Structures are given as structure tokens and as C-alpha cells.
Amino acid sequence: MAAIRRHETAPLYRQVKDHIVGRILAGDWPEGERLPSENELTRALGVSRMTAHRALRELSVEGWLTRVQGDGTYVAEVKPQSALLEIRDIRDEIAERGHAHACRVVRLARQGATPEVARALSLAPGAPVFHSLVLHREDGTPVQVEERHVNPAFAPGYLDQDFTCTTTFEYFAGLGPMDAAEHVVEAELPGPVVRELLGLGPGEPCLLVIRRTWSNGLVVSRARLSYPGSRYRIAGRQDYLSNMETSQ
């Protein structure tokens, strides 16, 4: 392996990153391939270990590599995931793909609303809300962490539900129609709990969908849906009323 050219204008760690991505794209290191260790890269590229380490760490955060402490560095697998921004039952989605759906209720409790939750639900801080945390699996592999805060006024029996049988979707469907929904989609680094549940490495990003639903103009619940990996899709379709006179 040729040494990195030092006279380049770009910083060294970036040259190392580009070099590695180039090798991956060129097919030298296929998916799942084990990369040379930091010490080997250090020798081969003529940079310090810290520089090689920074390059590898950032590539790991960006989803190119998977690193296992004590083991090694591997080219990340691509995992095609598909989820709908349209409101659907995740169990149906998984069933539609011919896979097995399983879920685990990690937490189901009443608690006082934190300021952030209170603002999201338009309640007073400290007001009682229901909180649930459910992990959904597809053929055994975690695909979604669903964290939900619910306005108790709309769902008094929420805590008595067995969400391993009935999904939250089915439950809310039975409560009556919702007026509106709001979605926020963003990429983020998950907290330790979500990271643990999804089995992600430290630094692996999540796509996060935050959905609030309204009934009679009041917020019923806010769900934070965390999906593993950066390679997944959200699709949605929306039909417009006649009052939508402007379109792009």
C-alpha cells in the first residue's frame, strides 16, 4: 500500500478517509471484509496511529465501517430497510415482506411530564403522562424502537394493554379517528438505551421519526421511532383537499 501523499492540501486524516473509501468503492475491500488494523495502517500509510484512528472512527460514524473493540474493523454491511411515513402498522409492514414480527415491551408506566414532553403534548410540566418503550424485531433483528408519550385523557386504559399482542397502532385505531399528524425526520446519534436495544455500535447513527397525532385539536401522543442505520427509506403519500390551490 502506497504511503499517503503529505504535500496534499487536504488534512491527513481526510486523505486517509478518502483512501479507505476509495478502496471500498473500488471493490478491494468487499462488504464484511476485515480491514488492516490501526497499527498496520499506520505503518502502511506512514501516519501516526491517532490519525489513522480518527479516520477509522469517523468512517465508522458515517456508516462505512463497523468496528469491534478487541476484534477489528470491518466494511459495514448494507441493510436495506423500508418504513412508511404514511401511518401504518409496523406489524403489517413486516408481514407484507414475509417476515416474522416480534416485539418486546421494555417499559410501560405512568410518569410526570418532563418540560420537553409537556411542551410536545401541550400539557403542564409534571402532569401525569403514559410512557411506553417497545422494541420491534423483524425475523429476530431489531428494526424499530418505538418510544411514546401519551396524553392520559385520550387513552385511559393505555397501561393495561398488552402491546406484545396488540400493537399501539391497533390500540389507537380503536380509539377513533385522528385529525392530523406531524412528522419530523432527522438523523441522530442514539442514546445508550436505544443503541443497546437496536444493537448498534457506539457512534452508529439512527434515523429518527418523531410523530405527533392530534384529535379534536389536541395532541394525543408523541412517538419517537428510531430506525437503525443510515440506509433506509421512508415513504409517504398524501392526498390534497380542494383548498390546496398551490402546489410545487
Place this chain on the structure above:
Amino acid sequence: MAAIRRHETAPLYRQVKDHIVGRILAGDWPEGERLPSENELTRALGVSRMTAHRALRELSVEGWLTRVQGDGTYVAEVKPQSALLEIRDIRDEIAERGHAHACRVVRLARQGATPEVARALSLAPGAPVFHSLVLHREDGTPVQVEERHVNPAFAPGYLDQDFTCTTTFEYFAGLGPMDAAEHVVEAELPGPVVRELLGLGPGEPCLLVIRRTWSNGLVVSRARLSYPGSRYRIAGRQDYLSNMETSQ
């Protein structure tokens, strides 16, 4: 400022990150506030400058901070929330935030539909379509690359428009109402053109919104809107018709 507790299990740089985020959330450091320099943090928290630097750098990547070499570190302005799934004019959005909008038409031409474009627009492969590529800037920084394929039957004068004055939104709004829209949101690594236009690094991801709009049941246009993933959030709000009897 109290020194970071060394006996904590979490790594030091993470404790520093948590400390800083805590101060921001507590309101000690409001938006735009200048933070202590790395050297001051080093002394105040009792960690090395490299550790403080790593914490600050990661928080900058995560959008909490804005760093200017030679100047200082500042609490980042709130990420602009784009109500993208709702169909709006990007110029209005930017104006609403009190910033300056500018755009550059990179390409505006007629071309034959590739198989992919033809399928998206429900046309025959090779049929003539209009193609436009526009870069939108907010206060000088690139915020969106808008690539669009248009069915010429609905927009015969498309190529004669000056989209630096009239946004594509305004143009389509003048053509009449649209029936429906479809959105696909995904994260992807941009191609070289989009990467160049948005000023992204080689491994930096984009948030990509693909929108198709219909009129009289036929596809009018397909837009691929690329946003720099680290700098933007996408929000959408959706109101439901009465036939939405099920909701989550």
C-alpha cells in the same frame, strides 16, 4: 465551574459533552452565546485540551455548536425546520427565518427520459422531458439542491423561465391545482455533483426528499431535493380526510 468527575464510568470526552449540553439546555449558554475557549475549558474541567477539543468537535458535528477557527465557539442557532412534506416555497421558508435566499440555475434543458425518469413520470423511455438543477442558498450557505424532471405536456414554457427570479414553486402554482403528491424520504451519500454544490465532504450524507406531484391523475414532475444531512431537519404536517378512520 466544577471539575469533571473522573471516577464516572463514562469516558471523559462524553462527560464533557454532557456537561456542555446540560449547560445549554439549562439556559446558562443561550443561542449564539460564546463558549469558553478550549484552553479555558481545559483549566476549568481539569482535562487535557485534546479531550476538550474532541468534545467540542463532536458537538459541532452534532449541531449543538458552531466553531470558527481563529475566533471561537458559539452555541448554534436552532436548526431550521423545513416543513417539507407540506408543499411550500423554499424562498418563503428562508424569508420566514429572516435570512436571505439566493439561487443558481445550474442546468435547464430538454433531454430524453432515462428509463428511471420515464418510469417515474409514466412516460415512454426516451420521450422528451425538461430537466432543471437549481442550487438554493440561505445567507450564502447551500441548503438545497433541487433536481427536477418535468412532463413537458403540463409545462410547455418551463425552459423559458428564469428560476433565479421565479421559483419552481411559483411557476407550478400558476399552472393550476395539483391533485396529489408522493414523498419519499431517505438518507443517501450524494453523487459528486450534489456533493460539490452543497460543499460536502466525501462521506457526508444527504437527506433526500423525492416528490412527485399529480394533476388529473398524471404525473407532472418529479423533484429530488437534497439537503445537507447535518444542517437540516425535515418536518411535515399532514391533515387527514374523514376516510382516515385508523390512526396510530
Place this chain on the structure above:
DNA sequence: TCTCGCCACTTGTATAGACAACTTCGGCGG
């Protein structure tokens, strides 16, 4: 008054060395 250059300060990068945490594997004793 204006301009240029210097200086202090800030962030960005690079290195060497050290230790911690973890995995894998092989050997050794039961």
C-alpha cells in the same frame, strides 16, 4: 485618517506514548 503589519488568541491538525477494555485463541490442568 487610513492602511499595513504585527501580535495575541483561537481553533485545527499531527504525533508519540501510555494505559484501559475487549476479543480471540491456544495451552495447561483438571
Place this chain on the structure above:
DNA sequence: CCGCCGAAGTTGTCTATACAAGTGGCGAGA
């Protein structure tokens, strides 16, 4: 054969040091 232990190798973190690069302000000189 099984299980435990330790060695070797790997990644993760932390430090100290040095220099590069960029910003802002201040003062000297035109």
C-alpha cells in the same frame, strides 16, 4: 474432554507537545 487462564492483538481513551491556520485588534507609519 472440558474449563480456566493468560498472552497477544485489537480498538478506545487520555495526555502532552508542537505547529499550522485563521481572526481580531492595536499601533506605527504614510
